[in-house]
Amino acid sequence: MKKLLILGAGTAGTMVANKLSHVLSRDEWQITIVDQNETHYYQPGFLFMPFGIYGENDVIKPKRDFIPPGVEMIMSEIELVEPAENRVRIAKDNRYLYYDFLIIATGTHPRPEETPGLNDKEWRESIHDFYTYEGAKALAKKLRTWEGGRLVLSVLELPYKCPVAPLEFIFLADWFFHERGIRDKVELTLATPLPGAFTKPRAASLLGDTLDNKNVHLVPEFYPEQVDPDNKVIVAYDEREIPYDLLVVVPVNMGAEVIGRSGLGNEMNYVPVDKHNFLSTQYDNIFALGDAANLPTSKAGSVAHFAAEVFVENFLRYIEGQPMTAQFDGHANCFIESGFGKGILIDFNYDVEPLPGKYPLPGVGPFSLLQESEMNHWGKMMFRWMYWNILLKGKEMPVTAHMSMAGKWN
């Protein structure tokens, strides 16, 4: 029996476990997946919780419900990967799990303790985040009774998962305070280390205009060093300061500690891989998928989905000793919720920036690209259903893994 070990049963790990369990022979392969947490969180839903659009039960399901029969699931913390021995030590019963092939899908995680003053006495009082379930819940409670003032959203480090989430948060906040009748009492500021609202020029310019129209103050190239919770200011390395009454942060995101501890990651604990086929640059029987990998594209569920398709096709060839011919192009596809029941869709890859046009989706679309529409909002809402029912289960989606230029205006 050959052993395939998957570390992490989040979006990427669960998807590949499902896909591979259909195509690898059960007589020849034993597939095992390890995760420390019983609950699968629908992380894109964390964005909606602070505004009461989703409740707690909308974003959680048991992980086991998504692990296919025939795949062994172990609930345990992963302590150490020992690539030279082809084994992984887990906390449960101090066991070693041996593998022929290893897939690392341990994701990326918010690390508030990386920023001085953040994780201190004001954490979850006047300083919040929405990148965790607990954070989104606490912020929902806070916003229900907040009476207004300066709300500052600050992105603390690059890269972070779902690069459009801070923009969406601000758009939804604008709408939320409008509905509550206190928009005139709220000053909204978005501070980011990026030179604009997004990295790629055309999307940055459109999203920058949208911020202007909604009366949101954008502070670009703001790279925070620390928070001063007593004086309620956030301080950048270049000594600029932004005062706030309510600070919402996207904390420093880092890959799992076990990756760093095992010598498998870069300075952010991301696993260096070939950006076209996800094979580790250090070991020829280790792959990294999803947010755990050091890929020069967005860290997003949609990327993990497109990547998983390319990965499975290649993996079947690789285990037969054949070259990996499928090439991942960095395809990312994000619905950006823009408030007031509308959304914007962007579609891009390693080489092509988000362009305006139409995104054809058989049976449902088309969606407008780089432009606000109600249809795009419904796309975002539909995404949750697709996530639980299609994506995680590794079923075919009616979209291609590679980006297509069809419908885009150049």
Next chain:
Amino acid sequence: MSEREIAGKTVRFAEDGFMADPAEWDKGVAEALASEIGIAPLTEQHWKVIEFCRSDFAAQGDAPTLRRIMKVGGVPTKELYKLFPKGPAKKVAYVAGLKKPSGCI
């Protein structure tokens, strides 16, 4: 792509204004590029950062982020802002003859 005469050499630049080929770089070019953006003279601390970035680029294929210069190169971010004020990651890449940092999204 464009060409400019810098420190007695012909140097090629990409459209974004960063050098097109790190191999065309030398210390004289670095000094000229640095003074163009108001950083002069280059001190020992500047050179330490520039040299780290060049060797890291050679190994990784990307200009390092500030966190990487801090964690791997051992230079605190605060100091980088003093050496290369306002946008140190971009400025040091420019002076070191590397391509524009990708910005990680």
